Structures are given as structure tokens and as C-alpha cells.
């Protein structure tokens with residue numbers, strides 16, 4: 001469980017995080033989204049005790065990070081893939097970290113295997129690819145078998161196989177009842193991975209909802225209708241704020257009414273409907289629509 005309450009962080013005149021509150025439930029993957037500079041990394045660093053809030057708090061299982069006696073057993077994080085000591089081997093790095101928490105060497109070997117690092121565990125970290133470094137960071141996060149995991153852009157620099165592996169791993173971790181908080185700038189990735197989304201814009205929360213609700217709220221829902229009596233049904237549906245767009249003799253699109261209402265009107269009119277399909281915008285469309293006003297510098301310089 002991660003809980004933020006009135007969390008604020010200012011660096012001089014810059015307010016990176018502007019009084020945000022949220023609560024992340026166990027057993028779910030929560031995606032943390034927002035344009036560059038929105039405050040995602042700052043929030044995650046404060047959760048891990050690496051930055052001190054200017055006001056408010058962020059707690060892991062009810063306590064600030066520094067108040068936990070064995071924090072690695074409560075929360076694991078990947079915040080910076082380059083944080084490992086380049087002269088050590090992956091195995092050494094993990095063993096040293098494990099020793100700080102009385103974690104067994106058997107557990108070190110277990111996380112090495114879980115993260116697919118067995119073949120490189122005895123090689124020096126300076127020779128690791130970005131993908132291997134990311135896996136090593138994830139191995140370190142898993143070491144204490146924590147119930148809370150925080151991953152800042154974990155798929156950056158990974159190849160497609162690595163991306164799929166991270167996606168499956170975070171789903172599995174949430175399936176085991178853990179709280180998983182993952183930031184990404186890839187909307188398509190979050191659509192496949194997250195159950196819940198928190199979207200930040202200039203340090204404030206602009207959405208905190210399940211992925212499905214996010215789509216419904218941000219995107220205009222359209223419904224595709226197919227019937228042999230299209231003119232008759234269009235007449236029954238017509239009204240203020242309702243747009244009907246004819247596609248062919250039997251197919252039209254409705255904006256402003258949901259599928260349930262259209263189905264009921266069709267029944268009342270005695271019209272047989274062959275298809276009634278809600279059309280959602282893509283997560284990408286919804287996200288850009290939602291965050292458009294919060295982007296400080298748009299690409300292309302036309303804004």
C-alpha cells in the first residue's frame with residue numbers, strides 16, 4: 001500500500017509536486033503517467049526516502065520509508081538503472097545488498113534466475129547492456145520479497161522481448177497481491193499492463209481511475225449500429241446533442257448516446273439490431289487529449 005497525502009516538493013521557485021494525494025491498492029498495477037517534468041520521478045524518489053517532501057507525506061504500508069526497520073523487505077524500487085557499482089559482478093552487488101538485510105545467498109540466486117541474469121551474474125556490471133542493468137535493478141528490488149514495488153520507466157532501453165518480460169513480471173507480481181507502481185511515457189504499454197492509472201500534469205493529479213474509466217472519461221464514446229431499418233432507428237434516436245453519422249445503407253455511428261440506451265430505443269421502435277459496438281478512443285488519444293494543456297513545450301513549435 002502506498003499513500004500520498006498533500007504531498008508537495010518545491011526546488012526553489014519550481015514546484016515539482018503540488019500537493020497530491022492518492023492511495024494505491026495491493027494486487028493492482030498502477031500506471032503513473034504524465035508529460036516530461038510532470039513530477040513522476042520526484043514522487044517516486046520521495047516514496048523511497050531519496051527526497052524530502054516540502055509538505056505532506058508519502059508512506060509505504062503506513063510508514064515513511066526511513067521509519068521501516070528493514071525497508072528492502074517492505075518496498076523494492078528501480079529508480080536509476082545506472083546505480084550499480086561498475087567494478088562488481090551482478091552477483092556481488094546483490095550479495096552485498098542482501099547482507100544489509102540478512103537476506104540469504106539462496107534468495108540472491110533465486111532473483112538472479114527470476115530475472116534471467118544467470119549467464120552474466122559473474123561478469124562485471126560495467127560490461128552489462130542497458131537491458132541487463134535494468135534486469136539487475138529489478139533483481140535488487142525483488143531481493144527482500146517486498147509487498148510494494150516501484151518502477152520508474154523500467155522498460156526504457158529494453159528490446160521487445162525485455163518489454164514483454166517486464167510486462168509479464170509486473171502482472172505476476174500484482175497477481176501475488178503486491179502493490180505495483182510503474183511509471184512510463186508509453187501509453188500503449190500502460191494499456192496492456194496497468195489496471196489503474198494516475199496521470200500527473202505540472203505536479204498535480206489530473207486523473208486517478210481504472211484504465212477503462214480513463215478511456216470513457218477522456219475519449220468520446222461512439223457506438224456503431226448495424227440494422228436493416230437504419231432510417232427508422234436514426235429517426236427514433238435523433239435529438240439535441242446527438243450526432244448520427246451514416247456509413248452505409250445499414251450502418252451508422254452514434255455520438256451522445258450509450259449502447260444500452262440505443263438498444264432500448266431500438267426495442268421500443270420494434271427495430272432488429274444486428275450490431276451495437278461501443279468504439280473507444282485509443283489510450284494514446286485519450287491521454288493526449290487529457291494532458292494537452294499541461295505540456296509546457298510542444299514538439300514542432302506550432303502551439
Ligand SMILES: Nc1ncnc2c1ncn2[C@@H]1O[C@H](COP(=O)(O)OP(=O)(O)OP(=O)(O)O)[C@@H](O)[C@H]1O
Nearest residue numbers: 011014015016034035036037038039040041042043
Ligand atoms: N533536483 C532537482 N532540482 C531542481 N529541480 C528539479 C530537481 N528534480 C526535478 N526537478 C524539476 O521538477 C520537475 C519535475 O521533475 P520530475 O523529474 O519529477 O518529472 P517527471 O514527470 O519524472 O519527468 P520525466 O518524464 O521527464 O522524467 C521538473 O520541472 C524538474 O526540472
